[in-house]
Amino acid sequence: MKSVIMEKLEEIERDNQIKILYAVESGSRGWGFESKDSDYDVRFIYIHKPEWYLSIQDRRDVIELPINELLDINGWDIKKALMLYKKSNPTLLEWLSSPIVYMEYSDFIRKLRILTQEYFSSKSCIYHYLHMAEGNYREYLKGETVRIKKYFYVLRPIMACMWVERYGTQPPMLFKDLMDSLQLENDLVNEIDQLLVRKKAGEEMNEEKQIKIINEFLDEKISYFKDYVKSLDMRSETGFDGLNQLFRDILTEAWENNY
Incomplete structure (x- = not known):
C-alpha cells in the first residue's frame, strides 16, 4: 500500500x-x-x-x-x-x-x-481532547449495549488529557505508548489490552454489553477534566x-x- x-x-x-x-x-x-x-x-x-x-x-x-x-x-x-x-x-x-x-x-x-x-497550550489541548472524548462517549458508549470498538476513540483522548495534566507537553501518538506511560490500574489495563488484541486481529466488534470498569474510568475522568480545564490559564x-x-x-x- x-x-x-x-x-x-x-x-x-x-x-x-x-x-x-x-x-x-x-x-x-x-x-x-x-x-x-x-x-x-x-x-x-x-x-x-x-x-x-x-x-x-x-x-x-x-x-x-x-x-x-x-x-x-x-x-x-x-x-x-x-x-x-x-x-x-x-x-x-x-x-x-x-x-x-x-x-x-x-x-x-x-x-x-x-x-x-x-x-504549546495545555488548556487548548485538553479542551480539544475532552470535546472529542465527550462526543464519542455520549454517542456510542452510554447505552446498555455499546459500539465496542469506539472505546478506543474515547480512551485515547482521555489518556491524552491525563498526559497533558501530568507532563504539560503534547501526548505521544501511539495508543500503547500513551497508556503505558500513565500507570493505570492493572485490571483496567488488562481489559483494554484484550480489546486491543481483538481489534488488531480484525475481530468483528459491533454491539456488546458495556465494560463496567472502562465506563467507570471514563465517567470519572470526563467529569474530572471538565472541572480541571476551567482552572487552567491560557x-x-x-x-x-x-x-x-x-x-x-x-x-x-x-x-x-x-x-
Whole structure:
C-alpha cells in the first residue's frame, strides 16, 4: 500500500505544482489500534511556489482527494498549518509525532518541533481532547449495549488529557505508548489490552454489553477534566516571528533551484 500512497503524493505534487514537505499516517493506523481492514488516513503539509503567495486573490489552502474505501488523503498549505500550529492545534501536533512517515522534506519538521514548547497550550489541548472524548462517549458508549470498538476513540483522548495534566507537553501518538506511560490500574489495563488484541486481529466488534470498569474510568475522568480545564490559564500568546522566519526559510530552500 505504501507504493500506492507514494504514487498519489507524487501525482498531487505534479498536478498542483507544489512540494510536499511532510506526509504521515493519521487516524487508527497512526494511533496504533488499526484493524486489518482499516483505511489509510494520509495527511500532508505542502508549499506552493513563491508567486502563489504574492497574489491579491484568496486562494484555497487545502488539497483533498476523493475518499475511497481504502484511502483518505488530504493536506494543508504551509501557511494554514503554521497558523494552526500557533494556536497549538492538537491535530497538527499529532502529525509531528506520527510513527508512520511517508515523506519528509529537508529539516522543516525538525525546526517546527523545536518551536513546540513556545506555542504549546495545555488548556487548548485538553479542551480539544475532552470535546472529542465527550462526543464519542455520549454517542456510542452510554447505552446498555455499546459500539465496542469506539472505546478506543474515547480512551485515547482521555489518556491524552491525563498526559497533558501530568507532563504539560503534547501526548505521544501511539495508543500503547500513551497508556503505558500513565500507570493505570492493572485490571483496567488488562481489559483494554484484550480489546486491543481483538481489534488488531480484525475481530468483528459491533454491539456488546458495556465494560463496567472502562465506563467507570471514563465517567470519572470526563467529569474530572471538565472541572480541571476551567482552572487552567491560557498561556501568553507567542508572536509570529519564529514561524514567519521558518516560512521564509523553507520557501526559499524549496524553490531556490527554480529561479
